[in-house]
Amino acid sequence: MGLESYQIEKVESVTMADIVEKRLLDYFKKNAFKPGDAIPKELELAEALQVSRNVVREALSRLKMLGMIESKKKRGMVLSEPDIFGGFERVLDPLILEQQTLQDLFELRMVLEMGLADLIFRRKTDDDVAELERIVQKSINQNKASFKVKHEIAFHGKLYAMTGNTTIMRFQNLLLPIFEYVVSEEEKLYGIPPISDVGHGDLVEIIKNGTPQEFKEAMRIHLSPHFDRLS
Amino acid sequence: MGLESYQIEKVESVTMADIVEKRLLDYFKKNAFKPGDAIPKELELAEALQVSRNVVREALSRLKMLGMIESKKKRGMVLSEPDIFGGFERVLDPLILEQQTLQDLFELRMVLEMGLADLIFRRKTDDDVAELERIVQKSINQNKASFKVKHEIAFHGKLYAMTGNTTIMRFQNLLLPIFEYVVSEEEKLYGIPPISDVGHGDLVEIIKNGTPQEFKEAMRIHLSPHFDRLS
DNA sequence: TTAATACTTATGTAGAACATATAAACAAAT
């Protein structure tokens, strides 16, 4: 009988820095700290938490990485609006993420893309449509692989931009390298996917004169070469 | 003329820990480190980078927070599969995020919800549908607000679960408190939104016997009370 | 009043010391 049948759970050592980090987060939430609020000095925290200044600094360093805290000499530290995807960005490396996670993120981006329709139609402007047409126009008679990738990014990036939602846009920008990685891995395994029946030109036409419903269906077909490869 | 017209950018002091953190990340990527690989000892890193062990530890502490590094006494440190949303989770507090970011995240969750259709239809099982029906059944004749919220979470949570995508599921779970916060804030401003023409029962019926296209449209209508409030 | 100066303070960095867990090697016991 293997050890795993005993369901022994691995003891993971919790360090002081872990505890202090959590205490600080709880402290901020409990006291409804807002960006701009000053927080206690390192030595005061160390004294209050009964740990060395070093441990406090390790915990603070973590929060600084997330943009949650800013510090200046003499002036002390203030809470600040964190970079919501800061931690996400650092961790998003195809080489260190599990295959399943990469696959999940690949799907996540496709789900996003399918769900954009209503936001796009709600907020599109004539200028947006004109730029989309320009992007599509530029891609005609271009066959180099490197250009195609750039064009893909420009076109779909513009779609995200049209939502007017900078958070979604940032999110998709972060997911992009993952998407490309998964696509290239798939191509190694299964070859170049068939070209979709619906191209960028068709999508633009629908944005111009069609309905969200038509767009959703068109986008599904546009993505279907990828979609059909999902398990 | 105000200072802002000079486009002076705020000098933000870059600390050694910031630099070392970046160097470490670059080092891992450049050398194609994979989870399980051992990384140099603290003292070696300090020596190589010509900084104190203290600074190295602050940088390492950050990566440990993201789950990117695990350390054990004597055994040293190994790279590990990071928690992809770990940093995100810590930062997701309605009180410290800007109103616009909250709004963006609110929309992001709606976009996700609209995009789920194809994954759900691709992977649904009879058991899934049965459970959805059970959830809907339980909600009949329940009118307490607290129950309604729980029911909402259970129903939509099940929809996410049916995608079989644990990353998407985790993501939506993290977004949930934000969603609830924004909804409650909106209710304070504009009152309770009108009840949608499409309820959970209708959605289940479509999942059972309908098409992804019908589901998308139904979900749009289901969410329209929220959607119509978007600027 | 203004400007130059010194003082104070909180963060940033360095280095040493010790605590603690544990891998590895070795010795003892069954």
Added chain:
DNA sequence: ATTTGTTTATATGTTCTACATAAGTATTAA
């Protein structure tokens, strides 16, 4: 011979002290 106990070396965890550095504050000089 395999297991069990003991020793030892070592890498991380924690604390302490000291000093550097930037930036408010108070003081002084013009």
